[in-house]
Amino acid sequence: MNTDTHAAHAGDHHHDDGHAHSTFSGYMLGFVLSVVLTAIPFWLVMSGTLPSKQITALVIMAFAVVQIVVHMIYFLHMNTKSENGWSMMALIFTIVMVVIALSGSLWVMNHLNSNMMPIHQMSGMK
DSSP: OOHHHHHHHTTOOOOOOSOOOOOHHHHHHHHHHHHHHHHHHHHHHHHTOSSSHHHHHHHHHHHHHHHHHHHHHHTSOOOSSGGGGHHHHHHHHHHHHHHHHHHHHHHHHHHHHHHSOOHHHHHTTO
């Protein structure tokens, strides 16, 4: 074995294996974005800044979708180049599933809220 060739490649640890890699600054950017995307909805709810509950719910849903995309890009390293585009297909599938889950959850909560029996009617049923 030629030691000169081995020594020349000893510091070369970059492998193009088709996967996206991140740096410490990439992880920190993802972390900061996650914290900001969590803090803003909390502030919106606690301060009551938005005029109605429906608008507040829609804004929080939008922040949730953006935060999921941030997690998938910065922490799961999904992009169009890695794994022949299958990562992007997984991202699109995840977004569709999140939209279905969030809209379904809001529909169920609204339906339950509008169909719950008021307390003053329950007391008269004895």
